[in-house]
């Protein structure tokens with residue numbers, strides 16, 4: 001079992017206190033590197049989730065809102081608590097997710113960055129009066145908190161994903177009911193321990209519920225006291241939330257699946273492209289929504305690029321992330337492992353060939369999937385059509401710019417994309433042609449707190465990060481004054 005001063009309670013947190021778990025229902029949390037159960041966490045009932053919503057409602061202040069200074073202080077306190085505890089929060093994150101320790105601690109820094117950004121830009125949410133005086137009135141625009149928000153997060157960034165949502169919600173003055181993924185609730189409990197100890201937020205401002213998604217999702221979707229949900233996860237669940245909230249016309253912020261194209265033209269710096277692809281593709285074990293999923297390489301440089309990738313991949317180490325100098329940890333669970341294996345098998349059966357990695361039959365037991373590169377991938381293969389969510393690099397060849405823009409867009413998703421070329425005009429044309437919310441030019445970097453990030457098409461609605469993200473949790477209210 002995991003021991004940590006940040007995990008003394010393994011229960012929910014409602015109305016400013018830890019819950020008792022009187023019914024005694026729990027679920028197991030595993031370390032994916034060892035398969036061991038490391039904690040038993042309270043699984044909450046419908047009535048507890050309702051209590052969390054009621055607690056949120058009691059913390060919402062409309063007629064005498066929390067001042068900008070008060071909200072800024074909450075954000076700064078959370079930022080500082082995360083920074084001061086980055087090693088321990090990162091250790092917990094590493095143990096329940098599996099990503100290498102350094103990467104896990106880097107994710108805590110990334111999370112602190114969102115609270116920092118919102119604290120520095122919160123003034124943008126202040127009311128302002130517009131310079132014109134149409135209709136003989138003075139027009140003031142106020143940014144009101146949407147209300148109690150449901151924040152639902154996935155397991156792949158256990159602290160990063162909540163930081164994006166919670167920083168903007170608190171900046172807006174919105175209380176929240178937070179549900180982490182059942183694979184990674186411990187990092188969230190650690191965050192709540194820090195907020196409980198190091199911030200002076202009113203009771204009910206932040207509430208933690210854990211357990212069955214169907215139970216928690218039902219209350220959050222059906223309660224008229226929750227006017228907004230912010231969700232990161234699969235497109236399938238995102239669609240369900242749209243349907244289940246349609247009657248109440250809830251405000252939704254959705255960050256859903258991706259199928260990122262990574263395009264390498266023949267005039268690209270191939271070493272830089274290979275380095276960036278490795279950093280992008282293997283972050284989080286390949287289990288991020290911005291990981292390159294289809295690698296389009298110009299046919300003239302395909303062999304050379306494949307060799308560069310193989311050289312790098314063959315040097316990577318795979319193992320338990322807690323040991324420090326490991327490049328790649330385990331996949332999150334057996335279903336995740338089996339999906340990557342199925343994608344590899346399917347591609348090889350349909351004519352792709354292995355450039356680096358192991359044959360499916362040699363993968364062995366456990367959740368450690370070696371970094372793998374395949375080439376001659378075509379459109380009917382599973383790894384091209386679906387998000388693999390694992391350390392498989394599928395290369396497909398192309399000839400022309402038009403062809404690769406069309407191929408890149410040949411997916412219902414539109415989250416992240418990347419283009420590597422030395423030609424600035426081409427880069428501009430390709431970025432404009434790709435219907436993706438993020439398009440890296442000569443970089444494989446993903447989001448940052450300072451810039452908006454989100455999806456087009458079936459990858460979602462809304463943005464997180466940047467000023468756009470800050471405005472997600474407010475409603476503009478316009479007050480024209482006649483006299």
Ligand code: ADP
Pocket residue numbers: 152153154155156179180181182213214216217218232233234235237238240
């Ligand atoms: P992933 O593939 O990353 O696990 P999911 O969409 O299945 O993505 O889950 C993301 C988050 O959404 C998790 O916290 C999960 O428990 C939660 N979730 C799943 N189904 C529902 C639902 N019907 N209502 C609310 N939350 C849900």
